Amino acid sequence: MDINDLIIYRRTMPERSARYAGFPAELPEELREYLQKNGVRGLYIHQAEMFLRSLKRENVVITTSTASGKTLGFLLPVIEEILRNPLARAVFIYPTKALASDQYRAILPYIEYFGKNRISAGVYDGDTPAGERSRIRKEANIILTNPEMVNGALLPNHSKFGFDFIFANLKFVVIDELHTYRGVFGSHLANVFRRLHRVCRYYGSSPVFLCSSATIANPVELAEEICGKKFVRIERDGSPAAERTYLLIKPPKILGHDKKYYGQVQATAVAAELIPELVEQRKNFIAFARSRRNVEVILKEARDRLEAECPASASQADKISGYRGGYTPAERKEIEHKMVTGALCGLVSTNALELGIDIGKIDATVLAGYPGTRASFWQQTGRAGRSGRACTNYLILDSQPFDQYIGTNPGWLFENSSESAVVDKNNLLIELSHIRAAAAEIPLTLDDASVFPDLGETIPVLMRAKELTGQNGKFVWSGGSFPAGDYSLRGIDPNRYKLLLKDSGKEITEMDEMQAFREIHPGAVYLHSGVQYQVVTLDLETRTARAVPFNGNYYTTPMGNTDITIIHGRKEKPWKRIDAVFGDVNVNAQVSLYRKLQFHNHQNLGYEQINPSLSREFETESVWLKLPGNVVTAYRRLLQESPNGQMIRNNHFEGLCYALRSAARLVTMTEQEDIGTTVSTNAVYAEKSVEESVFLFLYDQYTGGLGYAEKAYELIPEIIENGIAMVRGCPCEDGCAACVGDYHLDKSMVLWGLRNMLEESEVPKHVKMAPYGPSTFIQKPFRFDELEAQWKAFTAMLLKNGEPFASFLNTVNAVRTEGRRLALITDQPFYREWIMEETNRKALNNLISYYTDAPKGFELEVEVRKKEENRRNGCDTGGGTAGKKAGNSGEGSTGIESEGFGDSEDDGEMQRKLEQRLDKLKKKEN
Structure with a gap:
């Protein structure tokens, strides 16, 4: 394919001249002389403003463009302070070790000019040798580090190794790339800074915070939420910029024999064709992919093409490399070095290179798909043209809703403002982790209730676990030696x-x-x-x-089902024809299938089952919408069951979910893995009653929630309107993977469903509906309350289908159902412990739920009946006296014995969650 034939939009941003403010009078003469000797004619207007505001001890967030000299902006006030006060200390925090090392090189010229006796600095991370760490603690005015080291080294050891002197003299905290701290990472960092403020107060210091961020809609709000201080923003940009050309590439359509549109060639395939052209043109480039898998797919296919074009030499294929998380630090450093020295001319990367790591002069960027946010788009394309030379940026539009929307509305990308970043520093599980760490650093007092909002709920849990001891009105840590090491700042799950x-x-x-x-x-x-x-x-x-x-010659992608149970709603509002509720839910997400896709043409080679399916259960926040009755009725009448009965086809509920999830991501600055959508099970699996409400859920995919669903709740009208615009604007005729998630779904019906959330209308006339009636709903093969009578037939079906655990369940003598509970009756005592082991219990729950209409979160128990009790006159009667049972109350229950079906006592929902989280943290610690 000829790339030039695929260009659908071109925009050139002209060269921009610099705007200077000269040198402020407050800038020390020796610092001005240094800048002039290094070719600095004067400060850009934003650099001068940052210097002056910091002198007033204002906390500042600067949001000027990439390569605008933000580093100099926050270096000058720090160095001015150090030259005036040699005891002053500053901590520079970067999201990656590579970026910290890269920025250290920018400080070295100052050290060389003023002398190590006046300015000293060092990178303090996990790779720093012990001797160098000791030097930095004793001498360094500027410590370059990352959030993990602040969390796990600086704060827990604040009274040791010279850290007390650092905290007592801490004048500045600098946070680079602030926009990267959103979601889980940002929520953790906000709690790290809560702890940092406690330690600083202990030593009598109050540092100024200086932040740099990409352009987002709420930089001041984000800075204040994370740092816990009031901020001012600097956005006037005085830096020059080279001419930049932006090209939007639309991959070729895939047409069937009937000339019907079946989607488009994937962006990864087009990128793999473009990269060899850039190599031949001797252009230095970065190609950005949206996932680690896509990095490897593009890299392999591009190398294959280079080797095919130059079979006599593989040197051209060796000129490109991958770069992503999952590579070792040594691998990444070697790749960076090769790029700077010219041994490599291009990299295929995830957003790991979106940050400002120096890898030499870049002439072009290739984005294999829109990266998900405008902030990321400008950061990634901003990697090119930093040397002052004109650059070209290619955005290859993928078959995703964002991409298709941009293809028909390019002005949305270039002219609209960026999205808002979301953090939730009060996530209960994240807060618990940092309360434990804070208690180990300095005893907790009543004043800390203003630092950690859930302290009153948390302290009793920690005292029962013997991790806190009350002493003279304070709560002293008495648990493990290093609670700050029990969690990852970049995730909630410690596993x-x-x-x-x-x-x-x-x-x-x-x-x-x-x-x-x-x-x-x-x-x-x-x-x-x-x-x-x-x-x-x-x-x-x-x-x-x-x-x-x-x-x-293929790679794989996972598939599965998600079941949701509502715990309780917190707030509710009606809008048009829907009711929106925000609250807490229980999510059971299963990966049960995977799809095999061929390299290069990405054709589907088929599906394979995962036995047993993988299940992840967690509680989180969600917004749920009660769907209009006419939409539910119409969609149910379109459902079809696949020939093997394993999958549901023509499920337009899924198309509705897909469209709204895509629309929600437009306004919540989320990645694909941050939020999920599904509909309540009764949308597809209905019993006798058909009047039950059907809900569509949009939920945070992290335990406890991170604020995404709440943000979506506030923006429901905008999300629905965006969903309508994205589906309506897709170039396909009938529906495709980009707009409704599956080309088998009728685009007009998904669009009709979205519009009916606003105003009722008739079903499109061309749609053929099945006759209405309960018989048209997809039924589970067995009823849960009839398993006692149908157990043998049930296990026979499992054996026939080759399901895991079928052979075992066939040995179970009988079962008993009562309400939401199912008891397996056996004469083998060992089975009780084995069945109720967490992994086996979940697998059995999932299997029974798949084939029966079991209630959500049903309880699985085991009754062991002695052989002599089970047999009378040589016959198995199934009667006798029940022995002890192993109970399952849905989550966290692993073989706890009980006497009968009695309800357990609820000690409080929040403390139950805290105790479960604490148990996981302590297991990791041990």
Whole structure:
């Protein structure tokens, strides 16, 4: 394909001249002389403003463009303070170790000019040798570090190793790339700074906060939420800029034999064709992909093309490399060095290179799909043209809703303001982790209730766990030695999974549980640095997966179902024809299938089942919409069951979910994994009553929630209007993966459903509806309350379908149902402990839920009946006296014995959650 033929939009931003403010009178003469000797004619207007405001001890967030000299803006006030006060200390915080090391190189010229006896600095991270760490603690005025080191080294050791002197003399805290601290990461950092303020107060210091951020809608709000201080914003940009050209690339359509539109060629495939052209033109470039998997797909396909075009030499293929999380620090440093020295001419990266790491002069950027936010778009394209030379930026529009919307409305990308960043520093589970760490640093007092809002709920839980002891009105830490090491700042789930080579045991990568279930399930093809591996086992107990080298011509993507149970609503509002509620829900997300997609043409090679399915259950925040009755009725009448009965086809509820999730991401600055959508199970699986309300859920995919769903609740009208615009504006005729998620779905019906949230209308006349009636709803094969009578038929069906645990369940003598509970009756005492083990219990719950209309969160129990009680006159009567049972109350129950079906006593929902979280943290600690 010719890339030039695929250009649908071109915009050139002309060269921009600098605007100077000269040198402020308050700038020390020796600092002015240094700048002039290094070619600085004067400060840009934004640099001068930042210097003057910081002298007034104002907390500042600066949001000027990429490569605008923000680093100099916050360096000058810090160095001015150090030259005036040699004891002054400043902590510079960067989101990655690589960026901290890169920015250290920008400080070295100041050290060389003024002398180490006047200014000293150092990078303090996990790679810093012990001797250098000691030097930095004793001498360094400027400490460059990352949030993990502040959390795990500086704060827990504030009274040791010289950190007390640093905190007592701390004048500045500098946070670079503030916009990256949103969601989980930002919520953790906000709590780290809560602890930092406690420690600073203890030593009598009150540092000024200086932040830099990409352009977002709420930089002041974000800075104040994370840093806990009042801020002012600097946005007037005085820096020059080279001419920049932006090209929007529309991949070719995929047409069937009937000339029907079946989507488009994927953006990754177009990027893999464009990259060899850039290599041949000797352009230095960065190609950005939206996932680690896509990085490896583009890298492999681009190398394949380069090798095919130059079979006599593989040197051209060696001129490009991948760059992403999952590579070791040594691998990333080597790649950065090769790029700077010219050994490489291009990188294929995730957003890891969106930040300002110096990798030499970049002539072009290639975005394989819109990165999800305008802020990321400008950051990624801003990597090119920093040397003052004109640059070209390619945005290849993928088959995603955002991309298609931009294709028809390019002005939205270039002319509208950026999105708002969301954090929730009061997430209960995150706050608990940092309260434990804070208690170990300095005893908790009543004053800390103003620091941690949930302190009153948390202290009793920690005292019952013997982690806090009351002493003279204070609460002193008496738990493990290092609570700050019990969690990751970049996730809520403390569980980490490792992928190992099967034969050697060498570690390939590490990830959290949510990512592990998607990427390293049995059968998954995992790509790392262009090399393919196939996962052969996943052990949930040891949290390790093992893989073997793989040479197949496909990669895999996961699929599954999500069930939601409403816990309670917090606030509610009607709008047009829907009722919107925000509150707490329980989510059971299952990965049960994976799809095999061929390299290069990305054709679907089929589906494979994951046995047993992988299930992740958690409580979070959600907004749910009660769907209009006419929409529910119409969509139900379109449902079809696949021939094998395993999948539901023509499910327009899924199209509605897809459109609204895409629209919600437009306004919440979220990644794909941050928010999820689904409809209540009764939308598809209906019993005798058909009048029950059907809800559509948009939920945070993190335990406890991070504020995304609440933001969506506030913007429901805008989200629905955006959803209508995105589906209506898609270039497909009947529906495709971009607008409704599946080309089998009727676009007009999804659009009709969205519009009927606003105003009632008739179903499109061309749509053929099945006759209305209960018989048209998809029924589960068995009723839960009839399992006692149909148990043998049920297990026979499981055996026929080859389900895991079928053979075992066939040995169960009988079952008993009562309300929401199902008791398995057996004469083997060992089975009770084995069945109620967490992994096995969840797998059995999922299996029974899949084939029956079991109530959400039903309770699985085991009754052990002695053989002599179960047999009378040599016959198995199924009667006798029940022995002790193992109870399951849905979450966290692992074989607790009980006498009968009596309800457990509720000690308080919040404290239950805290105790569960505490248990996980303590397990990790041990």
